[in-house]
Amino acid sequence: HVQLVESGGGSVQAGGSLRLSCAFDAYTPANVRMAWFRQAPGKEREGVAAIDNAGSATYTYAVQGRFTIPKDSAKNTLYLQMNSLKPEDTAMYYCAAAAWAPRQPLNQYAYGYWGQGTQVTVS
Secondary structure, three states: OOOEEEEOOEEEOOOOOEEEEEEEOOOOOOOOEEEEEEEOOOOOOEEEEEEOOOOOEEEOHHHOOOEEOOEEHHHOEEEEEEOOOOHHHOEEEEEEEEOOOOOOOOOHHHOOEEOOOEEEEEO
């Protein structure tokens, strides 16, 4: 069982930056795939960024060039570095993990483990 705990959300002005963290326990398999999703009020959950075991990242078009998804395995932490934030980035952000490589890295249905979410508000 993979446990995920997000932190780092908050309120920021447009153009600012935030870094979200997702802590996972030390027993998490090394080959687990991880990703960040977000859900704005009244909208479906969408994939934001995903990372595979080789460190290769996938980003949704809306955040390309602004967000990165570094993973520090030594600290058992996945990050979402968000720069040049826009009001449309406002959402609840979720960390997710999959026990096997998803065919579509940003497909929420490929992930079986989820954190509780952290709110990001950009004004």
